[in-house]
Amino acid sequence: MKSTAPVKKNQQLDVTITDLTYQGLGLAKVDDFSLFIENALPGEVVTIQVTKVQKHYGFARVVAFKTTSPDRVTDVDKTYRQTGIAPLQHLSYPAQLAFKHDQIAELFKKAHIDVAVAPTLGMDHPTQYRNKAQVPVRQLKGQLETGFYRQHSHDLIPLEDFYIQDPEIDKAIVKVRDLLRQFQIPAYDEINDKGVIRNIMVRRGYYSHEMMIVLISRQQKIPSQAQLVEQIHQALPEVKSIVLNVNAKRTNVIMGNVTRVLYGKPTIEDQLMGLTFAISARSFYQVNPQQTEKLYQMAIDKAGLTGNETVIDAYCGIGTISLALAKHAKQVYGVEIVPEAIEDAKVNAQKNHLTNVDFAVNKAEDQMAQWQADGVKPDVIVVDPPRKGLAPSLIESAAKMAPRKVVYVSCNPSTLVRDVAHFEELGYVIDGDIQPVDQFPQTPHVESVTVLKRKD
Numbered sequence: 001m002k003s004t005a006p007v008k009k010n011q012q013l014d015v016t017i018t019d020l021t022y023q024g025l026g027l028a029k030v031d032d033f034s035l036f037i038e039n040a041l042p043g044e045v046v047t048i049q050v051t052k053v054q055k056h057y058g059f060a061r062v063v064a065f066k067t068t069s070p071d072r073v074t075d076v077d078k079t080y081r082q083t084g085i086a087p088l089q090h091l092s093y094p095a096q097l098a099f100k101h102d103q104i105a106e107l108f109k110k111a112h113i114d115v116a117v118a119p120t121l122g123m124d125h126p127t128q129y130r131n132k133a134q135v136p137v138r139q140l141k142g143q144l145e146t147g148f149y150r151q152h153s154h155d156l157i158p159l160e161d162f163y164i165q166d167p168e169i170d171k172a173i174v175k176v177r178d179l180l181r182q183f184q185i186p187a188y189d190e191i192n193d194k195g196v197i198r199n200i201m202v203r204r205g206y207y208s209h210e211m212m213i214v215l216i217s218r219q220q221k222i223p224s225q226a227q228l229v230e231q232i233h234q235a236l237p238e239v240k241s242i243v244l245n246v247n248a249k250r251t252n253v254i255m256g257n258v259t260r261v262l263y264g265k266p267t268i269e270d271q272l273m274g275l276t277f278a279i280s281a282r283s284f285y286q287v288n289p290q291q292t293e294k295l296y297q298m299a300i301d302k303a304g305l306t307g308n309e310t311v312i313d314a315y316c317g318i319g320t321i322s323l324a325l326a327k328h329a330k331q332v333y334g335v336e337i338v339p340e341a342i343e344d345a346k347v348n349a350q351k352n353h354l355t356n357v358d359f360a361v362n363k364a365e366d367q368m369a370q371w372q373a374d375g376v377k378p379d380v381i382v383v384d385p386p387r388k389g390l391a392p393s394l395i396e397s398a399a400k401m402a403p404r405k406v407v408y409v410s411c412n413p414s415t416l417v418r419d420v421a422h423f424e425e426l427g428y429v430i431d432g433d434i435q436p437v438d439q440f441p442q443t444p445h446v447e448s449v450t451v452l453k454r455k456d
């Protein structure tokens, strides 16, 4: 169908940016036609060049700034925007926190749900916070390189300083890269489906400083494997675990199903809220430990436990929230879909001498129905789902169990609003302020805690 767009590809024009989208793109309207523009902030007047025109919207790039926002940070490295590592780096940190607050408030307003949103809880030093890196490995100009993809592409941009990662992790990636070069181990070539090393994953305990290196390989065995492993742990004394993950498929999914320990332990340990956690290569673990402690403390405080309650923790991962709650509850039930994470969760309960927890491997929606059928009567249900939010059937089973409170930890305000609306239909209302916590500074991602209480 012919586009009725008021602009053409490559056209240059001056526009005023009116808004910042959930993806952190500047929005300009030309006769009601939306143009999305990278590196443009509300209030700025910019000369743009249209790069793509769709039926109802288009994309453009900034050619020149006629005015700039007082919230603009000028001292930025554009690589971090190009790679999507830090797409909000050009927005001052206070303005990032306000942007995250406003996103939640606006989405609830659009859904006609009356809420108060507290100011976003930020970090004092909002860089170098990530405890985990996952970087692609490719051959560029005959040399093995590590870095990050240019956004919306598989073009690798070599990088040594990843800006939002723990600098010790950045150093470890460079070391592993140099050893892979030294042993002439070929990088994966995704066009011809050849080569060996696809990705390197590094995780480092914030308190423990234990490091895990995961080499994701197309092959079952890496050339010079024993020497490589020996050299890695010699060079990086913090490394307590080196793991091989085999992914032989032509896919964008990073990890395959086969995981083998090449050196040390299958897990590393870290502490959170005074508890010790073992974390294996394929388990989810929050990437910003400093903010996670604030987030969990908030969830626990909002749960209002006295020690006599039965609590469900849905989407429990390695049991971090479950075990933090177990210290203040009579019984906690956790459910998680990844079997390795539940194995970790069980070990973690033992490590912390907590016996009042019961973990299940299952889809949260199925397990919630099972608990309901079994007559479990939770006082509080905590949910911490992935971005797609809760399955409607989970909300229905949860409401049938009639907990006094539901504490919803969300990493996506759109699905949070949808799910809150569903809970409201089933007799729940929001209790108190929604609290955004900035887990992902320099990016548009928004994490928050919401409490719902049963209307009596």
Ligand SMILES: C[S@@+](CC[C@H](N)C(=O)[O-])C[C@H]1O[C@@H](n2cnc3c(N)ncnc32)[C@H](O)[C@@H]1O
Binding pocket: 284, 285, 286, 315, 316, 317, 318, 319, 320, 321, 335, 336, 337, 338, 341, 362, 363, 364, 365, 384, 385, 386, 411
């Ligand atoms: C946002 S993480 C939260 C994990 C944990 N609460 C934490 O803070 O570390 C979401 C978790 O849900 C798990 N998951 C995804 N889909 C699921 C499902 N349908 N049922 C149960 N768990 C699921 C993921 O494996 C992941 O561990």
